[in-house]
Amino acid sequence: MGKWFDLVLILLIIISVLLVMMESIKEIDVKYHKVLLALEWVITIFFTIEYIARIIAIKKPFKYIFSFYGIVDFISTIPLYLSYIFAGSQVLLAFRVFRMLRIFRILKLVQFIGEASQLKKALKASRTKIAVFIYVVLILSVIMGTVMYLIEGDESGFTSIPRSIYWTIVTLTTVGYGDIAPQTNLGQFIATVIMIMGYGIIAVPTGIVTVEFSKQPKGNGKIAKVNDKFDVHLNTQSCPYCSKEGHRDDASHCYNCGNILNE
Template sequence: MKSAKPNQGWKSKLHEIIYEADTPMGKWFDIVLFILIIASVILVMLESVKEIDAEYHQILLSLEWAVTIFFTIEYIARIVSIKKPFKYIFSLYGIIDFVSTIPLYISYIFAGSQVLLAVRALRLLRVFRILKLVQFLGEASQLTKALKASRAKIAVFIYAVLILSVIMGTIMYLIEDDSAGFTSIPRSIYWAIVTLTTVGYGDIAPQTSLGQLIATIVMILGYGIIAVPTGIVTTEFAKQGNTKKDQIHLNTLCCSACSVEGHRDDATHCFNCGNEL
């Protein structure tokens, strides 16, 4: 039992550095990690430029290996320092960390797979922990609830837009000829959707006066259509905001057993597994 105490001590210290953003060492670790993630993504981008890669390939490869080794050690340390490693391994961050670490290794088996290193940009999600912007996560949660609450209205709206696109596309197919690009009803519907959503690729354009008049009407309708889902979601978001004052503030404390975050400031035990914080 005595020998377990120092072992538990270094694991607790390692967990504090790696998982906690509220401690000085944890904050510095996350900042260094953040910088290395950005550097790694930049290295992958530079490597994709043939002129740069031809001249500095060996330097870029060496730097990429240095970053990959650091991430490998960090990934192993995250597993070792937590009481229930499978909770981390199969969590969202755990999967992202693993996927962002292995591409350079498997590139020696499958050529070209190192470009997958760009997925390390997903690890920038940790900026929420680094900068302690927990309130932003709260706002994201409100937006998610607002989208769920308005999904039925949005579904009806999308259905109405599709019907309108089919009608407008069919009319344009009857008015315009093949030389204008309206060679079929599906292609005409494609034009209606592109125009109605104000994207306007310009690959298909009406040539007749009547067709251009209809196109003008569709474009104007597009501006009104954009405002509808925005208004629906905004209303639901406002409703969510009215209940925000009753919510309890959460912190960035990370459970050493299951890696769950978002505990109350006055919490002494993890809400997920009951482990002492």
């Protein structure tokens, strides 16, 4: 039942995000506004029931309410109600903002991805290395931007050091908008070096996160590894205290908080 509920919830999240996108298309909104609004109310009511049910079901509701997923669930539920509370022509802009907040429902999909926790741990473990890497890139951008400002000058569009740093970052990340381009031979040579460096720079954080990700223990899938054998099934049962999922079928206590699963 928990699995079917999750599947229905995923489908409604995707439909809701598509409804927001279709509302932004004027031709579709003018023609099908009432249908889109009716569907949105159905989905909003479902999310409201789900949010209240989670608060009632868990034994420590405030821990859920102020958690990441609790805040996401609240943001996913409240916008349509707010858009009708703040009525009046002077707050039409706020009305639109509240309605657009529904796009954050796509964040609710994160909790259904088994490897999301592993990726989060990998990013957390590599945050120091990535921070140092970004620091080095920023220093390099400042140095190369200053050099390009001295070489090219105002005639080529490098009107200031900040603007030259902007060009360096755009070039280093291989984006290359083309709004500024070096004209001198020396400037073009330096730009070529920066572009080649950009490909290597992009690969560095990818490698850092990949290494940390490979170190993360597996076991968020349906089968847990016990004694080097994949023979223990994991279910979708949620802990009534901390709402963690993915417990073994033979588990009597939560692996996260240690409380009894079924009292």
